[in-house]
Amino acid sequence: xxxxxxxxxxxxxxxxxxxxxxxxxxLRTFRLPDAITIPMMTTxxxxxxxxxxxxxxxxxxxxxxxxxxxxxxxxxxxxxWAKKQHGIGMGDAKLLAALGAWLGxxxxxxxxxxxxxxxxxxxxxxLQYQKKSIRxxxxxxxxLAIAGIIELLWxxxxxxxxxxxxx
Numbered sequence: 001x002x003x004x005x006x007x008x009x010x011x012x013x014x015x016x017x018x019x020x021x022x023x024x025x026x027l028r029t030f031r032l033p034d035a036i037t038i039p040m041m042t043t044x045x046x047x048x049x050x051x052x053x054x055x056x057x058x059x060x061x062x063x064x065x066x067x068x069x070x071x072x073x074x075x076x077x078x079x080x081w082a083k084k085q086h087g088i089g090m091g092d093a094k095l096l097a098a099l100g101a102w103l104g105x106x107x108x109x110x111x112x113x114x115x116x117x118x119x120x121x122x123x124x125x126x127l128q129y130q131k132k133s134i135r136x137x138x139x140x141x142x143x144l145a146i147a148g149i150i151e152l153l154w155x156x157x158x159x160x161x162x163x164x165x166x167x
Contacts, residue, residue: 007053012152015102019145022095026141032091037098041065044101055152056104064100068108069093092140099148107151110158114147115140 018040026032048054048061056064072093079087100108123138130136150157 008055011047011053015152016149019148023142023145026091026139026145030089030137030139032089032095032141034091034094037091037094040098041094041101044098044103047102048104055102056106060104060106061101064103064105064108065097066100067105068100069097071108071112072096088140092144095141095144095148099144099151103148103151103155107155110156111144111147111151113158114150115143118146119143 018036022032022036025036045058045061045065048056049058051057054061072088073090076086076088076090076093079085096108096111099111103111119138119140122143123140124134126138127134127136132138
């Protein structure tokens, strides 16, 4: 019989593998396939529906999925209105929604902060390596995936670090 801790450990490993695979796909194709992100979101909600297994409450997971998607969708809508072009792909929004479904709305600020800082630094390095201009698009999904893995393994690490630095 497999206990709940073993089940959670197996699910963490599977989630990490899916996130690594999505990061790889996005790096190679600039796409995050719906065939992976939508089932990932659904399974996160189902997983958190069961209190004995979930990483967070079902309401926090549902809010995380909705807010994760809506935030990047809204950001893209504003950018599209201002610049007449897309600023971020909706695959990224679906990935953030999936991370919200798994880890909850409370994890989204840290995920976004880590992904944004990583994307800024990593994106500049990637653009330099590819010999592209600053206006060239680069994949954001890998940075969301890495931030999601960090949040999965070490929840609220930034918050803990910032609080310890201030004290």
